[in-house]
Amino acid sequence: MKVGLIGGTGGMGEGFALRWSSKHDVIVGSRDVQKAKEVAITYMRIAKQSYGDSMRGSITGDENLAVARSSDVLLLSIHYEHIAEMCIQLSKQLRDECVVISPIVPMTKTGAGFIYIPLEQAKKPAAEIVADNLPPRSRIVSAFHTISEARLKNMRESVESDTFVCGDDRNIVATVNSLISEIAGLRHIYLGPLSLAYQAEILTPMLLNSAHRNKIKDPGVRIV
Ligand SMILES: NC(=O)c1ccc[n+]([C@@H]2O[C@H](COP(=O)([O-])OP(=O)(O)OC[C@H]3O[C@@H](n4cnc5c(N)ncnc54)[C@H](OP(=O)(O)O)[C@@H]3O)[C@@H](O)[C@H]2O)c1
16 A cells, blocks of 8 residues: 655654555655655665565655655644645645545643643634545544654554544545554554544643653553
């Protein structure tokens, strides 16, 4: 499968590229094609060190729109503020059957701590802005909001967390669940339709505030 990472040059992008290149052809996207190619070479070197001869996939880099054109699954590793502008550009490029994943957390820091932007500023959850700008809604899946970047990138350890998954089409959710299961120690928990994605997005500021104030490193969520 070809897995494209829009904004894949960032922290989460590195983690997803390293984890999924074991089996899939990962394409790291950037606004700058040269940056994408250079970053992909670095990620590929780390992945080869981790997987050795058992590595069946690859990591390459390209400009975001080219990545969108050739992806079977496209993960939006960009910030909340950039969703609408980026999705409008991507919308004409995506293949009809492309699955879109939003790990995007609408979060900022105030004097009180990390806050969930839609609640404080009467704006839409990230998943809703993605769905508005990359129709059809059925292909959007929301996941990975509470996964620590440090844990995702650390190839020596398994992630040891759950992640909530929201989406309207259970077949498309199943595709994303299978990608989640390929990340060592990560379990998918289906939360419901995309309209409930805000319940997963809002957990991240809560997690970061509690971690910061109680000196907990790289926090995650486990349902017991
Ligand atoms: N970090 C975490 O632990 C974590 C955990 C869960 C969820 N998330 C979510 O995952 C997403 C990515 O987080 P991250 O920490 O990987 O972010 P990041 O390191 O800041 O990377 C985001 C990428 O966005 C691209 N970008 C910057 N400005 C842009 C613009 N104006 N338009 C389009 N693209 C732009 C950049 O790529 P180029 O400059 O190469 O284009 C950058 O590499 C966020 O929505 C975050 O809420 C993060």
